[in-house]
Amino acid sequence: MLISKPATKHKLKSTRKMAKRKTENRNFQDRWETDYMFIVVKDKPICLVCGANVSVSKEYNIRRHYETRHHDKYKDLNANERLKKVEEMKKGLMSQQTMFTKSKSQSEAAVKASFIVAQEIAKSARPFNEGEFVKMCMVKICEVVCPEKKQAFLNVSLSRNTVAERACELATNLQEQLMRKGEDFVAYSLAVDESSDTSDTAQLSIFIRGVDSNLCVTEELLGLKSMHGTTTGKDIFEEVSKCVDEMKLPWDKLVGLTTDGAPAMCGQKSGLVGRMREKMREKQAGELTVYHCIIHQEALCGKALKMDHIMSTVTQVVNFIKAKGLNHRQFKSFLEELGADHSDMPYHTEVRWLSRGKVAKRFFELREEICLFMESKGKDTTELRDEKFQCELAFLCDIMNHLDALNLQLQGRAHVITDMYYAVRAFRTKLRLWESQMQQGNLAHFLCCQVMKEQTATAVMPFAQFAEKLIYWR
Structure with a gap:
């Protein structure tokens, strides 16, 4: 049935009035504070007496709550007394809320x-x-x-x-964040290394570097696995495979694998590399690109100088001093009495990248004090006092110092292979410069050799021999 136009307008007008009255009735009125002892907090009316709140801000509900629960207690209060009581209860409620917050x-x-x-x-x-x-x-x-x-x-x-x-919660949270990021990787690569801790337990460290569609790179430790038995290629592969599956990383997005070059790692059949490639063929994934850790390569190149006879002598002397507690205590007291620049000698640790250079440099700086201490112990110091030995030690210290500087450039997070490649190329260019300078007797970049040149005759310093080592090295 059609409704006439005037009737429709009248109905809309009355509906608006009803909605307006309904809204007005539900707005909290200031007089309700003294009449019913209520206050509004975060758009909710709360009773100042018992702390209860009324779901609907309507006078009927508020009045009903006051009359049924608190009217008898406060009915005898006059206007001033009621106002004073309301203010006291308001302050108490505010202090409670402040204290709770x-x-x-x-x-x-x-x-x-x-x-x-x-x-x-x-x-x-x-x-x-x-x-x-x-x-x-x-x-x-x-x-x-x-x-x-x-x-x-x-x-x-x-x-x-x-x-x-x-610590467990933090580790779990980091793992969950890495899993969420792994879902967005368009490609990722792994770096695997195995070493023993102080308790001779093999620890397998697995690092991941992934990139998403926005070219945001994530580089994190994926897992650290303790290996209590053998550490064959099969054992390492099982741990790596388990770690990848636990993190729910897709095998088809694995594009690179970096190892330290050990047989258990880079073996084409039974090693980690061979087994990883076989796994990816089973998953019908792409070709896996394998890299040899550039820092391991740099460390291996450092051994190509063929100066192990110098380092072995240094290691023997250091072990004699530090292996026994009495010798060590006496050596430190001896250095203190002589007023030496250093108070002790560090150990040479093969697994630490910079240990070799630091030990050689400290030995060179304390060479005179070490000779005196060894003589006091009745040890032969003929080799240690030989000028040729000391010149070769100085050359080794300088080269190790340059190698350590390169090593630090190659370490750290957020390094890409191009940066490392440029650092290695720059070092090779420096080798050509140093070789030319060494042939001319210029020791501008060899500080320890400068010290030996000042203390010995120029003829003793084998410039040609050192230049030949630099030529062979580069």
Whole structure:
């Protein structure tokens, strides 16, 4: 049935009036504070007496709550007394809310601080019970600097179990983030290395570098696996394969694999490389490009100088000094008495990249003190005092210093192969310059050799021999 136009307008007008009255009736009125002892907090009416809230801001609901629960208690109050009582209850409610918000904020800050300390402890590979010591130090400092904040520091939980749980939560969160990023990779490559820790347990480290469609590169540690049995190519492959599957990485997006060149790694049949290629053929993936770690190559090139006889002598002397506690203590006291520039000698560790150069340089700088100490122990120092030996040691120190500088350029995150290649090319160009200078007797880039040249006759310094080594090396 059709409705006439005037009737439709009348109906719309009355509907608007009803909606307006309904909205007005549900707006909180100021007089409700004194009449019914209510206050509005975040658009919700809350009773000042019991703290209850009314779901609908309507006078009927508010009045009904007051009359059924609190009317008898406050009916005898006059207007001034009621107003005063309302103000007191408002202040009490506001203080409670402020205290709750403050305590909640303090609790969140304490948890965040606990995670920060746990992260630093885990990154520095310190025991989990170090958290209690850190907390004790923080509280002691707080007592002096800001005593009023002592309770906030006491609220930070850093017990051994708490730090362990925080470290596990952080590790789990990082793993989940890496898994989410892995879903967006258009290609990724792996770097695998195996080494033994102080307990002779083989540790297999697996690194990943992936790139998404926006060319954002992610480089992270994918996994660290302890291998308590054999470390054959099959064992390494099983651990790598398990790690890739656990992170839900697609095999068809694996494009590169970098190893250290060991037989168990680069074997074409039973090694990791051969087994990875076979796995990718089964998955019908693309061709796998295999790389030899550029830092391992640089370390191998350093051994091509054929000066192991110098380093072996240095290592023997260092081991004699540091292997026995008595010799070590006496050597440090001896250096202190002589007023030497250094107070001790470091060990030579083959697995550490910069150890070889540091030990050789320290030995050269303390060569006179070492000779005197060895003579006091009744050891023959003829070889150590030989000028040719000391010249070769100086040359080795200078070369190792340049190699260590190159090594540091090749290390670190966010390095691409082109940057490393340019660094190696620049080093080879430097070798040509150094070889030309060495033939001319110019030691501008060989500081230790300069020291030996000043202390010995020029004829003793074998410039031609050192230049030949540089030619062979490059």
